[in-house]
Amino acid sequence: MRRRSLLFAAVPAGLVTLAGCGDGKSDSSKASASPSGSASSVPPPKIVEGPLPAITAGQKFGEKPTVAKGSGEPSKDLAVKTVIAGGGRTVAENDFVQAHYLGQIWNSAKVFDNSYDRKSALVLQLAEGGVIDGWRYALTGKKTGSRVLMAVPPTWGYGASGNAQAGIKGTDTLVFVVDLVDAFNSKSSARGKEVPQTDAALPKVGTNTDGNAPSVDIPKSAAPGKLVSAYVLEGDGAALKADQTILCQFRGVVWDGGKTFEQTYGSGRLSQFSLQQMQQVVKGLSQGLTGKKVGSRVLVVVPPDLAYGDTPPSGDVIKKGSTLVFSVDILAAM
Structure with a gap:
């Protein structure tokens, strides 16, 4: 009989995500909607430059940002802007990324989740089915050390079902600020x-x-x-x-x-x-x-x-x- 993997959460790159929500600690009093789940497999989006709301405070990499309410109607496409260009490794699809992020709703500017307050960056894999497609497409090709601002329509977010726990409706466009701290793949090693x-x-x-x-x-x-x-x-x-x-x-x-x-x-x-x-x-x-x-x-x-x-x-x-x-x-x- 084949035994279970000793390190039981071994993850085949490109097949399964590192499921992650916040810092891994349970807190039933707070709704959380980390981007570790995709509504469905859909065709790749067209990536456009905007519209995108402004970051009005916390504008440095690693600082908790404040983001303005979306103005007018959001794009039906995936809007992506590199606010700060990093000089690190280029992120590829199926890589594991370590990132700080803040997510809010376009129409209300309601923040539904952020990692900055927890002081613990999220670790997840940019793989189909393991992260919302908006992140997968927006972050692939970016370099670590970058801050990325994106507006994700429902098609590439949580889909028509939304995320009721976090107050996200199936019609909501989501705005994310993502600070790409690091990236890893199956060739990564410790470098101490x-x-x-x-x-x-x-x-x-x-x-x-x-x-x-x-x-x-x-x-x-x-x-x-x-x-x-x-x-x-x-x-x-x-x-x-x-x-x-x-x-x-x-x-x-x-x-x-x-x-x-x-x-x-x-x-x-x-x-x-x-x-x-x-x-x-x-x-x-x-x-x-x-x-x-x-x-x-x-x-x-x-x-x-x-x-x-x-x-x-x-x-x-x-x-x-x-x-x-x-x-x-x-x-x-x-």
């Missing part, structure tokens, strides 16, 4: 500062940043009896909190024999998982990543009592009492 690996009793992990799987060399010595978590490449991002969800590349091997049991490298996919949910799968991996900085490559050695113990997955290289070794590139978090 190399940290010396001086303990000969621990596995040595490769430091390549070319998107290929890093080597994981297991020493001849016995596996440690306690959890080990150490930087291989130390990034400069925020430290992970125990309630966050991460986007990552990873490689997992067993200590005995050094055989790889699962990895994202070379598979055309990235992995997204909640550190809280990972507590129910491989507790040691969740514990080992908590507190580590975004942008890092981390070695995590998980002893059996914090992994599968005496109940390993069926038909796998992981056996009873296996110590697991992970190399994890923390690309983004929300």
Whole structure:
């Protein structure tokens, strides 16, 4: 029987989105309408320059903007304007983007959602069916570091059904300001500062940043009896909190024999998982990543009592009492 993926939210690039709404925390008192769902598959829109309402305050990249009410009737086409041109990587369809955004309704200027107040950028994939089509078409080809203003008609937004929870009707044109913070694909790697690996009793992990799987060399010595978590490449991002969800590349091997049991490298996919949910799968991996900085490559050695113990997955290289070794590139978090 084929076991479930260890990192259970592994996402095939181009097929499934990273579902995301805000920062992943539940708050039933607030309506939220992050753009992580498309009404239907529709033909590509014609992209026009306007009309678009003005940004009247918060005009710098990364600042929460204030946007004027739409004037007159919005275009039936997708209106897009690059307000600030970034100089980073060009975003392609099916890439994962990390972005701050504000969304409001054209006719009323009612803000229905924004990530700035949560101080947590959204992470999602620009893939059909995983994000509203307006975002998919408007952001493809833009560069990270850019601020994009768009007006999205219902056809490329939430469709005729709208989004009742957020107060969006099926006839509403939506206005978004999107700050493209970063972008990732299946070739992405951590790019932190190399940290010396001086303990000969621990596995040595490769430091390549070319998107290929890093080597994981297991020493001849016995596996440690306690959890080990150490930087291989130390990034400069925020430290992970125990309630966050991460986007990552990873490689997992067993200590005995050094055989790889699962990895994202070379598979055309990235992995997204909640550190809280990972507590129910491989507790040691969740514990080992908590507190580590975004942008890092981390070695995590998980002893059996914090992994599968005496109940390993069926038909796998992981056996009873296996110590697991992970190399994890923390690309983004929300």
